[in-house]
Amino acid sequence: MFVLGALVWAAMPAAAQKKPVAKAKPAAKPAAAGIPAASLALGKTLYAQNCLSCHQADGGGVDRMNAPLTQTTWVLGDKTPLVKVLLNGMQGVEIDGERYANVMPAFDYLTDQQIADVLTYVRNSFGNKATAVKAAEVKVVRAANKK
């Protein structure tokens, strides 16, 4: 699994903060088995609009300020805490021995489907490979998340 991830990583344009394509082309990126291509495409657009400026085009985050999304247990592990990060925001949580100073705001105004799509994209980009997140799963977490 890691080897596969590394291959995807290597195949990505190394250069850099490219201006995101407004309209993602599902055909451009072969979807991993069981990952809906439409979800990945929509997720990519949502990532560019909501996440990229802090987490960066390569998902690597910013040293000690904005958390990386590459190969972390937060991204690849249990989906419930990951969905909660988007619903509630995050600050000061230690990730793999490192703290990140900036506040991540809540993205609770995104729909269940949007949260599912962007998380599916993040879990299958930047060298990551993990199962898709479904809107129904987000709905359950949101219902239990009443603050």
Place this chain on the structure above:
Amino acid sequence: MKSATSRYLLLSTAVVGSLSLFALKNEYKIVADADNAGLKLPAGFGALKVADTGTRARHITVTPQGTIFVKLNRPTKEGQGILQLREGGTGKATVVAGFGNYGGTGIYSTKDYLYASSDEEVFRYKLNAKGEVTNPTQPEKVITGLLNRQQHESKSITLDQAGNIYVNVGAYANSCQVKDRQKGSMGRPNCPILDSAGGIWQFRADKLNQTYGDGTRYATGLRNVVGLDWNAQSNQLFVMQHGRDQLHDNFPELYDSKESAELPAECLYALNKGDNAGWPYTYFDPAKNKIMVSPEYGGDGKKVSTGSYLAPAMAYPAHTAPNALLFYTGTMFPEKYRNGAFIAFHGSWNRAPEPQKGYYVVFQPFKNGKPAGPYEVFADNFAGTPEKANAGRPDHKPCGLAQGTDGSLYVTDDKQGSIYRIVYAKK
């Protein structure tokens, strides 16, 4: 002060960038690295890597006796938050001691004391005649109880010539929104953060256990200052502000991502007691050359502020993160550098999706204690390649500056812990 009057001689060499420097006194010889430590410098300058410490080296100071102290963002495994280095004959240095089991940024030395800050307190250590710390485990606590809420947590310090110490307390927010960094969230009225942060506090440098009540809020409306220095010519404190982030993220209907990458400028301020630089109510637009109303407080990208806020003394590209400011008083560098300012730009992240920028040391000319003329990039290519800079994935990030006893310029890097020394060689 043995090397203060050393003279340097550039030996003839056919290889571009290969610079060998020899002092004529005391057989003290400083040799620039063949590749100038990877840096791009103006003609006549050379650079060497003094040490690769593998730490998060923040600010740096060199005592009048030539001892180098570096403050680390977090202590080493051995519990050393301050490193003491000693140079050998060629300018390469080794770590000879480490102490202070706390992370932080600020460090400053006089001939008698070493001052260092954690993210909540400022300590001082007595220096002996050799410029060495004699009581590493028993510093005096000069200031305590400063606010640290993780964001903009570093407490940078500098001293004036009248026994005062100045400390930055950064605002724990981007723009004092009701919900920090939340799209569309408006500003909190009469921003309460400014009571205890978002400014520079002045304390006595020789009084112990001072808290907010013992100090003075010297200047306010400064979001976060990491680089600051006292200008002895104008007898005035100068600071570099880290400007606000995320105009496009939070107000996409008012700013596109290109505008957001260029707004606001990173600003140099010449402070007087009681000044207000306008954060969070305003930001500086360098293209319009105007202080603008922040969108959180009713601005629309066009509304010019009518408040009485301090105008910047000079403006630099947005989001490039000025982490150190140093007024150069040495004589090694040519005349034009004397009493001017060096500024270390740590480099941006908030210009994405536009290319990132920074990762260089700038020279800002000064005349009679005021900025005079445009800045120039002095030491470049800390990133390693332009592609790495554009991607925001640099090899090194300049963070601290210090002037050596001979007038050379030290630069720290908090990405890999490299310590650079830039020298000038005159025929």
